[in-house]
Amino acid sequence: MATPDVQYLSSGDTALTVQFGTVIERELNSRIVALGHSIAQAAIAGVSETLPTYRSLLVNYDPLVVTRDELVAQLQPLIESPPEAGDAAPAHWQIPVCFDSDLAPDLAHVAAASGLDENEVIKAMLEVTHHVYMLGFAPGQPYMGDLPPALNIPRRENPVARVEKGSVVTATSLTIIYAVPNPTGWHVVGRTPVEIFNLAREEAILFKPGDKVRLSRIERDEFDELTAQVDDGSFDMTRLRQP
Known part of the structure; x- marks a missing residue:
């Protein structure tokens, strides 16, 4: 699957915003929610919390454990290969x-x-x-x-x-x-x-x-x-x- 056109935006020195687009739409938001599930499953060292919004995912992390560049490198394959629908089925x-x-x-x-x-x-x-x-x-x-x-x-x-x-x-x-x-x-x-x-x-x-x-x-x-x-x-x- 091709990598969506995402942006990685620093939100201070302990958070990274992964922005998927500029509009409010279900398909885009579903990709954001899926990335949150993938990060939880991957248990990336240093990541403490994720917070989905309409069009982006805020990833809170400890820069003493994982650097920004290291975090981006670990997020990219998760974006390219989202979880199967059954792994993150909505209620x-x-x-x-x-x-x-x-x-x-x-x-x-x-x-x-x-x-x-x-x-x-x-x-x-x-x-x-x-x-x-x-x-x-x-x-x-x-x-x-x-x-x-x-x-x-x-x-x-x-x-x-x-x-x-x-x-x-x-x-x-x-x-x-x-x-x-x-x-x-x-x-x-x-x-x-x-x-x-x-x-x-x-x-x-x-x-x-x-x-x-x-x-x-x-x-x-x-x-x-x-x-x-x-x-x-x-x-x-x-x-x-x-x-």
């Missing part, structure tokens, strides 16, 4: 979301801006298999894509000071599920009762980069019931994982 998730107006205060605006009605916006979000490009901004918070072109709308002109955890927000054809309460400049179009980040769990962070996520619509009574289960610890997280 598939089904996340319940309620779209009632008090949980989706910006749904009407998104509908008007996109030229769709509210049910068409919801339908579009439910039909997409969302690709988790990266986690960031807050612990375990996924940046996911890609929505249809009609939903490629800009962020809010005026950010709001707080949205609740579990809020499903969208802008620029992307979707985020908020891991914790936070301010946002994105449009709030729903909320899930699922905690995507919880330090009390063995796996505190639900998603990983490269995972696939489908949203399913639930009514308010089910949302309230599932919220109560999450709060008392009886919610079965395994029901979210799909074959």
Whole structure:
């Protein structure tokens, strides 16, 4: 396999950014995620952590153990020979979301801006298999894509000071599920009762980069019931994982 046109960019003296391109697209991001898996399998001496983003992989390393040039030399064959799909197969998730107006205060605006009605916006979000490009901004918070072109709308002109955890927000054809309460400049179009980040769990962070996520619509009574289960610890997280 030919080596992709990558750039190796120094990020200080203890990190290297491996940049694969300049656009946000699934194929490019999948190569980045695959490289992260390959580095973990190779157990390169001196490498402590990798962090995937939309279009690059940050590799943290100890320059007293491995130099920058030595690291690049060890990364190149991993880029040329990515792992088999089965070695880094993404998890598939089904996340319940309620779209009632008090949980989706910006749904009407998104509908008007996109030229769709509210049910068409919801339908579009439910039909997409969302690709988790990266986690960031807050612990375990996924940046996911890609929505249809009609939903490629800009962020809010005026950010709001707080949205609740579990809020499903969208802008620029992307979707985020908020891991914790936070301010946002994105449009709030729903909320899930699922905690995507919880330090009390063995796996505190639900998603990983490269995972696939489908949203399913639930009514308010089910949302309230599932919220109560999450709060008392009886919610079965395994029901979210799909074959």
